[in-house]
Amino acid sequence: xxxxxxQPIAHRFGKYLLDELSAGRWSRFQxxxxxxxxxxTRHLMPTLRAFLQGGGEIRLIVGVDIAHTSFEGxxxxxxxxxxxxAITHVFHNEESAVFHPKLYLxxxxxxxxxxxxxxxxxxxxxxxxxxxxxxxxxTPQSKVVADAETSFDSWRDPLHGMAKQLDAAxxxxxxSMGYVKRERDLLAQLRAQRGTSKGGTKSSRQPLFxxxxxxxxxxxxxxxxxxxxxxxxxxxxxxxxxxxxxPSDQTSNVLLMRPRLARGNTQLQVxxxxxxxxxxxxxxxxxxxxxxxxxPISATRPERGKGKTNTLKxxxxxxxxxxxxxxxxxxxEGQITYRVYEDRSSSGRxxxxxxxxxxxxxxxxxxxxxxxxxxxxxWYRFI
Numbered sequence: 001x002x003x004x005x006x007q008p009i010a011h012r013f014g015k016y017l018l019d020e021l022s023a024g025r026w027s028r029f030q031x032x033x034x035x036x037x038x039x040x041t042r043h044l045m046p047t048l049r050a051f052l053q054g055g056g057e058i059r060l061i062v063g064v065d066i067a068h069t070s071f072e073g074x075x076x077x078x079x080x081x082x083x084x085x086a087i088t089h090v091f092h093n094e095e096s097a098v099f100h101p102k103l104y105l106x107x108x109x110x111x112x113x114x115x116x117x118x119x120x121x122x123x124x125x126x127x128x129x130x131x132x133x134x135x136x137x138x139t140p141q142s143k144v145v146a147d148a149e150t151s152f153d154s155w156r157d158p159l160h161g162m163a164k165q166l167d168a169a170x171x172x173x174x175x176s177m178g179y180v181k182r183e184r185d186l187l188a189q190l191r192a193q194r195g196t197s198k199g200g201t202k203s204s205r206q207p208l209f210x211x212x213x214x215x216x217x218x219x220x221x222x223x224x225x226x227x228x229x230x231x232x233x234x235x236x237x238x239x240x241x242x243x244x245x246x247p248s249d250q251t252s253n254v255l256l257m258r259p260r261l262a263r264g265n266t267q268l269q270v271x272x273x274x275x276x277x278x279x280x281x282x283x284x285x286x287x288x289x290x291x292x293x294x295x296p297i298s299a300t301r302p303e304r305g306k307g308k309t310n311t312l313k314x315x316x317x318x319x320x321x322x323x324x325x326x327x328x329x330x331x332x333e334g335q336i337t338y339r340v341y342e343d344r345s346s347s348g349r350x351x352x353x354x355x356x357x358x359x360x361x362x363x364x365x366x367x368x369x370x371x372x373x374x375x376x377x378x379w380y381r382f383i
Contacts, residue, residue: 003357005117005133008214009328010350012254012383013119013133014043014126015217017104020113021047023363024054026106030152031121032061032091034100038072038183039123042223043216045076052084060088061155061163062121063099064174070183071175073121078166088166089156092179101155102133105148112145113137127216212289215332217253252382255279255329256351258343259316260369260378266320268327270297270312271369274380279331286329289339290318316340326351355379 005011021029021044029051052058060077062069080086091099102125104115117133119125138145156163164170174180181189259268274280275297285294295316299309316338319325324343328351329336341348358366358381359374370377 001137003135005115005131005135006350007119007131007133008128008254009347010256010354010383012127012217013117013131014040014123015252015383016133017126018044018047019365020106021051021056025108025111026113027055027108028057028059028106030059030105030107032101032103032152032155033120033125034063034065034098034102035068035125036062036073036077036121037068037070037123037186038076040121040126041073041076042219043123043126044121045080046220046222048080048086049083049222052080052086056084058084058086059152059156060086061091061152062088062166064090064092064179065098065100067181067186067189068120068122069180070186071171071180072183074166074171074174074180078168078171089163090166090170090174091155091163093162099155101151103148103151105145105152107140107145110139111137112140112142114145114148123216128214213330213332213337215253215330252279253331254383255331256355256381256383257327257329258352258355258379259319259325259327260376261316261319261325264320265322266315266317268314268316269300269378270314271378272310272312275312279329279382280336283336286314286336286338288318289330289337324352326355354383355381 005013005016007013020026048058058080062074062077074088074090077086077088080088093099102117102119104117106113106115114136115133116136118131119129119133125131136144156165158164175182257268261268270280276282280297283297285296287294295314297312297314300311300313316325316327318340319327322340322342325340326343326348327338327340329338331337341351343349343352355366358364359368359379366379366381368374368377368379
C-alpha cells in the first residue's frame with residue numbers, strides 16, 4: 001500500500017530512511033539526489049556503514065549544480081567504499097540544465113520499495129524542510145521499478161559524459177575547479193545572501209507569515225567522516241544477514257500522540273516508561289506552542305498504583321473542546337513544546353494517519369498503552 005510522507009508535520013524522511021535501512025529486509029539501496037551535504041550524511045553514516053558491513057550494496061548518484069553539494073558530503077559518500085560495495089556517481093550537465101531528481105529505491109530478490117519525493121541528502125531535506133514523498137511497493141520485475149532502474153542506469157551512463165564515478169582525484173578536481181565548496185564557505189555564502197536579500201534582513205521587516213521552529217534530531221555516534229575500521233570478513237551478497245542498527249526511538253526529538261484524556265477532556269496521563277525516556281527525561285513541564293504557557297508534569301496519586309507512581313499527569317487545556325485531539329511534541333535545547341490539533345483538521349489528519357500507519361508497519365512504530373483496546377488507549381510514535 002502506498003504511503004504518503006509529509007515532513008515535518010507527521011513524518012521525517014531521515015527517520016524513515018534509517019528505519020528502512022536498519023530493518024534487515026533490503027539488500028540494495030539506490031538513490032539519486034540533487035544535493036548532498038555532511039549536514040545530512042552525518043545522520044546516515046553509521047547506518048549506511050552497517051548496511052554495507054552486513055552485505056548490502058549502495059549505489060548513489062549526486063548532482064553538483066547551484067553550488068549546493070558540499071565537498072564534505074561527497075567525501076563521506078566516497079568513504080563508504082571502505083566498508084563494502086558502495087559506488088557514487090556525480091552527474092553534471094555543462095549546459096544550464098540542473099540535475100534535480102530525488103529518487104530512492106530499496107530492493108531485495110523478491111521485493112522493492114520505490115520512494116519518489118523532494119528530499120535531498122541534507123539535514124534540511126531529511127528532517128526540517130517542508131518536504132513530501134510517496135512510497136510504492138512492488139516486485140523488482142514490475143514496470144515501475146524497472147523504469148526506475150533504467151533511470152538510474154541512464155544517469156550513470158558514461159557514454160554521454162555527464163556522469164563520472166567518484167574517486168579521490170575527481171573529488172579534488174571538483175573542489176579546485178569550483179564545482180563544489182567546503183561547507184564553511186557555503187554557510188558564509190548563505191549568510192551573505194540573506195543579509196543582502198530584497199526586503200532586508202528578517203529582523204528589519206514585519207513578518208507576513210507565522211512560524212514553527214523545527215529542529216533536526218541529535219547526530220548519532222559515529223556520524224563523523226572518520227569512522228572506525230570496518231568489520232573484516234563481513235558477509236556479502238543479497239542473502240547476507242545485516243547488522244541491526246535500528247535507531248533508538250527514545251533519541252528522537254519529535255513525538256506524535258493520540259491521547260486518552262480524562263477530567264474534562266484536558267488531563268493527559270503520561271506512561272511512566274515514556275516519562276523516563278530520553279525524550280521527556282523526567283521533565284517538570286512542557287510549553288504550549290499555542291500561547292507559550294508552561295504546563296507542569298506531576299505524579300498521579302500513588303495509591304492507585306499500589307504505592308508506586310505508574311503515570312504522570314499533564315493538563316492540555318487546548319483539547320477541552322476537541323472530540324478527537326492529536327498532539328505533536330517537539331524537544332529542542334532541553335525544552336518540550338506541544339501543539340494540539342483536532343484529528344479532522346488538515347494537520348491533525350496527517351498526524352492521525354501517521355499513528356495508524358505506525359500500527360501496521362513492520363516493525364511496529366506506534367505504541368498503544370492498551371493494545372487489546374485501542375479505542376481506550378493512548379497511542380504514541382516517535383518520528
